[in-house]
Amino acid sequence: MSENKMINITIDGKQLSVEEGKTVLEAARQANIEIPTLCFLKDINEVGDCRMCIVEIEGRRGYTPSCIQKVEEGMNIKTNTPALIEARRVVLDLILSNHDRKCLTCTRNGNCELQALAEKYNVTEIEYDGERNEYEIDELSPAIVKDLNKCILCRRCVATCNKVQEIGAIGVANRGFASCVSTASNASLNDVNCTFCGQCIEACPVGALKEKDSTQLVWRKLRDKDAYVVVQTAPAVRVALGEEFGMEIGTNVAGKMVTALKRLGFDKVFDTNTGADFTIMEEGTEFIERLKNNGVLPMITSCSPGWVRYIEMNYPDLLPHVSTCKSPHQMFGAIIKSYYAEKMNIDPAKIFMVSVMPCISKKFEITRDDMAGAGYSDVDAVLTTRELARMIKQANLDFTTLEDSGFDDPMGEATGAGAIFGTTGGVMEAALRTVSEVLEGKELNKLEFKEVRGEKDIKKADLQIAGKDIKVAVASGLANAKKIMEEIKNGNADYQFVEIMACPGGCVMGGGQPIKSSKIRATVDVRKKRAEGLYSIDEKSQFRKSHENPAVKKIYDEYLEKPGSHKAHELLHTSYVEREKYKM
């Protein structure tokens, strides 16, 4: 293996040997030298536009953006001279002069890269205060709010939407002072080809993009004595919520989260992982039926609503490939408002079902037609992980010191298969555990399908199940989904089963998860840490196969009859529509 060439440079008097091809910013970070950034987002937006990361290089006139400058032999770099500090203050002053500086009422207060820099560089007065653009806030969609009054035109969202997701729902319109992040014909995000994946929110350094707030609605219901307010939490939430309280990325805080939800006043706290077990029962059965009866293959998973919206807009002809299964939280909501309501003798009209999700697209999903299995909306409100954290803070709960408690019975039992739903490859692995045992008619020797784990954008595996060749593919992120869709459309795909999640890395990296700064995104493998948290829950679970979940078995016996039954279809399956597509 050939070793990479090393380059000798000096940064702030420190002599360093750095791999060729690295940028000055990367070299500085390796040496623990801090250079501030704002428009920089590793591998996504490396344009050197905002000029926060400027450095002085000996022998060069002016300042150089360190995020795009590659190291060169003998470079002598200074990162924090008094002149650079003043230049950065001027940059910040100019940005803030055209910024709505309402930090107190901003969702990013305390987690805003601009605010943190303004504080660090002591920008307390705005010297260049002048004319300001005023924008109408776009809050028409059920999922996302765009407030350009807080936009600093860093383009991190645009690059994410275009390069990572290959959607192109947003771009920069106009020039000069009139430049702004816009959509086709300046339409609302609700009326363009936006999938509501929320990856642009995760990329935004400030409060210009955010989820539609549901906390007020949920507080109102929690105050309503007549409402029976039930909450369920998705697998990926428990390995990220702790980050909002300073805990290590990927820590499993399920026990503290349940205690917090009970303290907030929810009547019952349930686990969406149980819903995921229902999804596997239904999806696995649907897959086996398609296999046996020459149904449409490959079958594609349907639990990621951003992905479903994407295929409805972009590949409507391929909709018969998509499983008719609702996503786990919708299935779970339908079970609560039917089986559970009957069993507990509660009027389902009084049940208010809240889902805590790592996703903003779920806010859109609950508004879709055909999502009221029991005659009432399956789910009434979706809170993101961030929104739950806000509610916990409002309630003055000291999250890190809360004792652990367990999910409520009789719906509290979930398997490790349900837990891994929250990461790319997890739905496929959970389904393979059940499908293999059903088709083979005996217990699996090998429970883990490591072929579909890991960080690759697209994972493929050839498996032998009950003497059949089964080819599977797993893709996360919509640019990768597009590659698989093109293969299917062109007749080049020989898979039988495909898992797709809209967010790169799956739900652990969903658009509703805690937002990480550009620096953390560049230096820590957030996706891996959160996914490891879920695999560890799976390993420690008493039951690791959905069909062995005692609660699920009981409900099929008592109520649903069997997977794929008429009743199961009424409650747990849905349909899709072709959606109009708009282009920037």
Ligand code: SF4
């Ligand atoms: S985006 Fe940041 S600087 Fe702007 S109002 Fe919000 S918290 Fe304050």
Ligand code: SF4
């Ligand atoms: S939510 Fe997703 S599709 Fe919509 S603008 Fe943001 S990145 Fe693009």
Ligand code: SF4
């Ligand atoms: S909306 Fe956010 S990410 Fe997009 S350009 Fe504005 S500040 Fe940057």
